[in-house]
Amino acid sequence: MAVVDDRWQDAPPREPGESRPFERQPPQDLAAEQSVLGGMLLSKDAIADVVETLTTADFYKPAHALVFDTILGLYAGGEPADVVTVAAELDRSGSLGRAGGSVYLHTLTSAVPTAANASFYAQIVAEKAVLRRLVEAGTRIVQLGYGGNEGQVGGGEVDEIVDRAQAEIYEVTERRTTEDYVVLEELLQPTMDEIDAIASRGGQSAGVPTGFADLDALTNGFHPGQMIIVAARPGVGKSTLALDIARNASVKHKMATCIFSLEMSKTEITMRLLSAEAQIRLAHMRAGTMSEQDWQRIVRRMSEISDAPLFIDDSPNMTMMEIRAKARRLKQRNDLKMIVLDYLQLMTSGKKVESRQQEVSEFSRQMKLLAKELEVPVIAISQLNRGPEQRTDKRPMLSDLRESGSLEQDADMVILVNRPDAWESDDPRAGEADLIIAKHRNGPTTTISVAHQLHYSRFTDLAQQ
Incomplete structure (x- = not known):
């Protein structure tokens, strides 16, 4: 049955010069x-x-x-x-x-x-x-x-x-x-001012600092509008690395950061953050076997941790649209500086698509647009395919990114995490990890060595072991 809006059918004709509310x-x-x-x-x-x-x-x-x-x-x-x-x-x-x-x-x-x-x-x-x-x-x-x-x-x-x-x-x-377009002449002076500001800071991070000295020296921090992919095989520590970066930004530098987690619960994330900050074994926390000294370390760190502008959302089955809506509100209310998404392969669009590859490609494009719209760096955690396990050299490569080539195309930076002792427990480099900068749109690609302390749920600079 057709429904007709006849509210204006019987309305009197308008006098000359008379306007309706819409005019x-x-x-x-x-x-x-x-x-x-x-x-x-x-x-x-x-x-x-x-x-x-x-x-x-x-x-x-x-x-x-x-x-x-x-x-x-x-x-x-x-x-x-x-x-x-x-x-x-x-x-x-x-x-x-x-x-x-x-x-x-x-x-x-x-x-x-x-x-x-x-x-x-x-x-x-x-x-x-x-x-x-x-x-x-x-x-x-x-x-x-x-x-x-x-x-x-x-x-x-x-x-x-x-x-x-x-x-x-x-x-x-x-x-x-x-306007969407700006003539080059108008861009030169702001760019020169930015270069001068970096020099006046002695080259210190102008973006969101990662907490890793060599990585910050290479990238000058993560910058607004960037999409950064952190990828590894399961169990290597990709989520731990992303949490480290979020923890450094929010706890150490008081920069508002939001973690959208489709994998871990709020409690699990908080437990990992406490373990990393207070240097208490995560296994002892989970088993309830913390010592008196462990409790004292948590109490000493609690004040600084509780003041950190860190927001955690573990809502199940989040769509990209929901993430964008929540991120917009955080940007307006809390001056959001960085977003972490954990992790990409758990996301769903909630609608029919031709293939999973097409769906992930759409996620990738939307994340890049989100980073540019809100003017914040977006860290997207991703799994790698089984390529490294099938090669003699277990080091991951850019082509190992799972489900979509769009990820490597859209990303400004791709960080592949590799732990030699994940493949051979008696490897001479046990306790170390490589952050392989496989793509870096604004600088060189290289490999940065760090120490992993996964029992504390964290990575650190090698000199800080």
């Missing part, structure tokens, strides 16, 4: 916009205050956006930005008429009560801009919800539509409204 004027405050620009034209200090709050896209009136952009151009070039210079610059570019003319610029300065309140006026303009983006996002979400056939706006799986709707709201709250 209302977008949120804006032209007086506040005028006051912001007037304050900027009167005071150089006001410009410095306003640029921290507003961008060109925040102005509702195009003429105001044009004037704002011109003021910023003069300010950035070290030139004075007043009515005369701004009018001259607009005239030179042929935009003075579109900005309202010289008379309108004088009107802006006379309309502002005082330049000292420019930052307050800027906040009003910014809030109206957020509301406009919210209206725009709401319109797009309505279109998604009403989307019909495959290929139309809103077409596709319901979960995908919900995910896109969440992304729309996230972009509003993050105020990420800049």
Whole structure:
């Protein structure tokens, strides 16, 4: 039976000029916009205050956006930005008429009560801009919800539509409204500033530090937008290594980190963290045979551990969409700095796919997009296939990544974990492990040797054994 929405069928015809609720004027405050620009034209200090709050896209009136952009151009070039210079610059570019003319610029300065309140006026303009983006996002979400056939706006799986709707709201709250493209000239100075900052720190980690000296020296830490694969055969210690990196970031450096675990429970992860931090044998914890000294070591470390901004989610059967939604909330509320996913082969999309390889390829692409969207490094733990076990040389290779070649293509870095004593217990290098950097998009590939202390559920630098 067809359902027809006839709520408007009997509505009276509209009078000329009458608008329905859907045709209302977008949120804006032209007086506040005028006051912001007037304050900027009167005071150089006001410009410095306003640029921290507003961008060109925040102005509702195009003429105001044009004037704002011109003021910023003069300010950035070290030139004075007043009515005369701004009018001259607009005239030179042929935009003075579109900005309202010289008379309108004088009107802006006379309309502002005082330049000292420019930052307050800027906040009003910014809030109206957020509301406009919210209206725009709401319109797009309505279109998604009403989307019909495959290929139309809103077409596709319901979960995908919900995910896109969440992304729309996230972009509003993050105020990420800049253009997708940036001319190279605008990228040079920020890049030079970053290089200078690294040099001023003596080359110390600019990203999220891993806790391993040689690895940090090679990578300069894990950086926003990177996807890092940590892979090994079962029982070698891939999850332990990832937990070590998460523990170092959250406990030692107070960087908010989230572990999405599809393998271990929250209690098991916490137990491993306590074992590594307090240097208590994990087996003694599990067996309930801890000594009095063990308990004292835990108490001494408890204060620092409890203050760590580490979040653990062990929800079963998590989909990538759920992980993205949770990660967005953590980014907004807790300034998330890193995500660990343990582990890739346990994930499921919850929908029919042609092959498992295709499904893992989709996970890989979504993880890379998540890293770029939230501007955090994402560490994805993965299993290797049986290739190393079938070779004389047991060292893993990039081609051993299981189920999808997309993992090695999408990843910025692939770390393969190898323990010689996992294959031969009497190996001369027993107690050591190799972190094989099999792919490194921003640097060389190499092998870093560390010590494994799996009885404490951790890896350490060789010098710290």
